[in-house]
Amino acid sequence: MERTVGAFPSNGLPESGRSIRRLLSELSTAGRLPAGTSAHIRARGIGVVLGGRPVLSEVDVTVSHRSRMAVVGENGGGKTTLLRVLSGDLVPDKGRVERAGTAGPVHQSLGVHAGETVGTLVAESVRLPRLALRALDAATAALPVQRMSQGQRRRLHLALCLAEQPDLLILDEPTNHLSSPLVDELTAALRGTPAAVVVATHDRQMLADLASWPSLSIAAVPGTGLSADPCHRSVAARQVEPDDAAQDEHD
DSSP states (O other): OOOEETTEETTSOOOTTSOHHHHHHHHHHTTOSOOGGGOEEEEEEEEEEETTEEEEEEEEEEEETTOOOOOOOOTTSSHHHHHHHHHTSSOOSEEEEEEESOOOOOOSSOOOOTTOOHHHHHHHHHHHHHHHHHHHHHHHHTSOGGGSOHHHHHHHHHHHHHHTOOSEEEEESTTTTOOHHHHHHHHHHHHHOSSEEEEEOOOHHHHHHTTTSOOOOOEEOTTTOOEEOTTOOOOOOOOOOHHHHHHHHHO
16 A cells, blocks of 8 residues: 555655645645745743653743754753754644744654665655655746746746756856845856856946956947957956865955
């Protein structure tokens, strides 16, 4: 009999009647989809009784995106119990926990069951995320390009080019219709790519980030409508070694 988790088949996409939106919603509710900057855990009034002994009482905890917190206390004081509540491994006897985003708990020891291998554990850990990606792929593949915004088309165009891993990247105003964070990501990708790169841009953010690259200044020739270097200057692209790219990041 096919094993399932909730309503999801273990070896494929959900039955044809289930919508992609509902699948993604349920995966999100189950904490199987990332929430980015909205990721958080909020625990309020948590109380846990184990073996008739109160371990946690009226505990409030909030963990948000990029926050840090150390849980300290004596052995048996409830540190592990609190972490199990936050990760969803233990339902508290009192209080409520709200979660958005994925959680990666690492317990004090890895439970071992008969027949398990490294491969089966890895396959199980990535099964639902892969299912979500397949659902997203199915929805995206059917999206008409004409319905996409200019920004979406630009990201698609860049993705198609980068996916081919060409030896030479020739980019004409690649930051058009991109947000500032995406410009940062693109710049980092251009710094890290092993391909040769020629980029034409007037984007001040990108120009500042790539200020260490050789540049060729182009200006209009009066009366011709054409563009050329008024000094007929030639520039050879400098080979960027890994150390140079690392130095760029610190400059």
